[in-house]
Amino acid sequence: MPTVLALETSCDESAAAVVRDQRVLASAVASQVEEHARYGGVVPEIASRRHVEALPGLVEQVMAESGLAYGELDAIAATAAPGLVGALLVGSVMGRSLARLHGKPFLGVHHLEGHLCSVHLGEPLPPGPYLVLLVSGGHTEMIRVDGPGAYGRLARSRDDAAGEAFDKVARLLELGYPGGPAIQAAAAGGDPRRFPLPKGRVSLPEGGFHPYDFSFSGLKTAVLRLVTQLRAEEQAGGGPGGSAPFPLADVAASFEQVVADVLVQRTTRCARDQGLGTLVMVGGVAANRRLRSGMEQRCRELGLEWRVAPLAYCTDNAAMIGVAAEQRLRQGARSAIRLAVAPRLALEEAMRLYDTQAPF
Structure with a gap:
């Protein structure tokens, strides 16, 4: 039963979650909706800055709520593609830094694969x-x-x-x-x-x-x-x-x-x-x-x-990224620690995120 700390920062939601065997041990989301609403849409530069401010506290919160230490994690994951490049970088850099600091495998996750996996957080699928x-x-x-x-x-x-x-x-x-x-x-x-x-x-x-x-x-x-x-x-x-x-x-x-x-x-x-x-x-x-x-x-x-998908996990969240990472872990996948981010990457190319040599 792999246990994953997952981060999501592809657009305007800062999120962190701890997931084990498709169960959410802890999840937190910091929404930026009110700030972007005054502009009628997401402003990428503002989104990136807010991720930098919110993500460390969210990680601390979900680790505390899960009751786990970093040593009990099997991997750390972050959304690597697609999305706003600056926003993606915030989650990716933090995820890779934590992985290296605590000696854990890192997985860069395709955002759409995360959405596909969000349904597993509800009723079992036929x-x-x-x-x-x-x-x-x-x-x-x-x-x-x-x-x-x-x-x-x-x-x-x-x-x-x-x-x-x-x-x-x-x-x-x-x-x-x-x-x-x-x-x-x-x-x-x-x-x-x-x-x-x-x-x-x-x-x-x-x-x-x-x-x-x-x-x-x-x-x-x-x-x-x-x-x-x-x-x-x-x-x-x-x-x-x-x-x-x-x-x-x-x-x-x-x-x-x-x-x-x-x-x-x-x-x-x-x-x-x-x-x-x-x-x-x-x-x-x-x-x-x-x-x-x-x-x-x-x-x-x-x-x-x-x-x-359950209502709580329809919009962007880190729990779905954690479930996607769990699935990849069971297949033996790992991402290169030097993996960067891709603002555009087709779902059919998601396996590139697990090449032994970082594709970007």
């Missing part, structure tokens, strides 16, 4: 292979998982990730950052079918459309046009107190519904076409209530096994 919908602020992908480290991407977004679309639409609606929770709150009580919005499709060179791939940039543009039209009508009707008040809840609900519909329809179709009986959903957008409800209902109708 035997694989299975299909994962990874849906977050930076990624929207369907990935076939045949076993630990055995991944194959079946679909992706060709432009904005779903979480990125939530952030941009929230900005249009002046709801603040991050967009997912803000739109979910604004959509409460709204009519999700009032405004028909486009379900972006990806054309194929030979004609027709890709059956699974996503596109959300056209949806964002459609919402922009709708908002412009509705605000003009509001102004013509005499403003918020006039005859045409801006229907914020209906717009938010309509946007949220079409994103959920697209994700549910294409993912369940892919699972059926690929003969995969289990569907898993992970990532920050997996916390959205409308999406979770729609996916659960459709999987029940189709007889698919359904799993979703």
Whole structure:
């Protein structure tokens, strides 16, 4: 039962956790949301500085809560790719320093592999292979998982990730950052079918459309046009107190519904076409209530096994990085102590993080 101290600093969440045999012994996250909200998105330089300030205290906290000494750890892990390069460096340098100081193996972990492993922190999974919908602020992908480290991407977004679309639409609606929770709150009580919005499709060179791939940039543009039209009508009707008040809840609900519909329809179709009986959903957008409800209902109708990462581990956290590191440890993997970081690295290249000679 390997025990791992894991660090996560790929974007704007500083996190540390101690994990043993897919159980969280201690976990702590320092969010930077309030600071970045004033800019409407993550400012990389600020994120890096805040990681430097927060991470040492988080490590001290989780080690104390776990009741373990460094000598009882089997390895130390940190996210090495992909992400904001400055942010990644903070966690990587600290993880490698602690590993060398305490004579422990170091593992650099692929952030997306961490998300794939987050589901193991909840209910046990049926035997694989299975299909994962990874849906977050930076990624929207369907990935076939045949076993630990055995991944194959079946679909992706060709432009904005779903979480990125939530952030941009929230900005249009002046709801603040991050967009997912803000739109979910604004959509409460709204009519999700009032405004028909486009379900972006990806054309194929030979004609027709890709059956699974996503596109959300056209949806964002459609919402922009709708908002412009509705605000003009509001102004013509005499403003918020006039005859045409801006229907914020209906717009938010309509946007949220079409994103959920697209994700549910294409993912369940892919699972059926690929003969995969289990569907898993992970990532920050997996916390959205409308999406979770729609996916659960459709999987029940189709007889698919359904799993979703626990709410506490949908957004970026270090526990999922620890579980991914555990899996790699069981395979005998180690990272070179000189391993740097990669802001861009495909999941299919994750094994490069465990080359005996650091690839970067």
